[in-house]
Amino acid sequence: MGFKISWLAFDAIEKAAMLDALGFRDTGEADEANESPFSAVQLRNGWSIIWSNDFEWAATQPVKSSFPTKRAISCQLHEGLMYSATHGADDGIELWSVVHDAQQSLHDLSISGNPPPELLPIKDKLFLDQKSEDAGSAEVDFIFDIPIELAASITGFRHDLWEIDGHRPDWTVIERKSA
Template sequence: MGSISWIGFKNVGRAECLDILGMTPAAGPADRARFSLAELPTGWTVLVSQDFAFASEKRLQRLSAGRTVVGLQASETVMCATATLFDDGRMVWRVDYDCEVGHPEIAGCPPAEYEAIFERLIAEQEASDITDSEVDIIFEAPIELALAVTGFRHDAAEFDWGQPDFHPLDAPAGPRPGGLFARLFGRKG
């Protein structure tokens, strides 16, 4: 898988998400797009990005103004994952796992499902045949928590409710690199 991030918007439809994000529909297959969006029957609309940093806390805080959002960042390369929920501009909870640290770091109060998820993953890790650090099953804790909240997991092909219908998106054109003087004088920042 590598690295990925996604943002779920609670009770926000596709058209409103596009407006909030400043993105437009694009052509081509969704699985190859930098950004793709799907409305889920769970009441969440999910934006998936191939950019690990896209679901940053700063972006989640901004996007949560007047709504609830969940963000997930996951990297199998370095075995780290973070799930965060913001509601109306404030962080409600965050569960962060980095295999270098070896245990989840929690901020706020995650939902009740978290404790059962964590206990199950600890039991799976202890019961596994893996004697060294080949696979760290606890890495799944933030990913499983985001699934419990939204009904979506980025690496699942199908769910109880079916398959998500993702559509590719084009991001808005951002400012060119460098400041005003760099643009005026042709220097790159």
């Protein structure tokens, strides 16, 4: 079945401030495998992340609105559909997006705005890997990883890695604040 998730990352903001700004509260309960509907972490590199087990969630969040941080990254991925997307915003303005939708084409990659320079080597490598795969069994969709790898190159976080720089992040369950 695979992952059907989304996540938001905010640079240089404490986890508590991020949660407060987005209307969440931290339960303090550990969520090592990100099994709850929402969980959050503060990475050692300064990025704070909210993980959602709802694929659509990140697309509905205020990454483009004013927020108490300069940089924000959103990422969505659905391994069943082979759809992945990442968007980048600075100072509340979306500057770029990179989207792969295998329902359009195995080689589909939509790029808008001015993506960061990290995209080019990631894109070149994974398109080369795809070309080799296409010449053989053509069972792997390497283009799917381009948005995900781009988000990881910026934030240091990738959804399917248990450790980041030799450290296991301390994810905790979060929930919406009561009105």
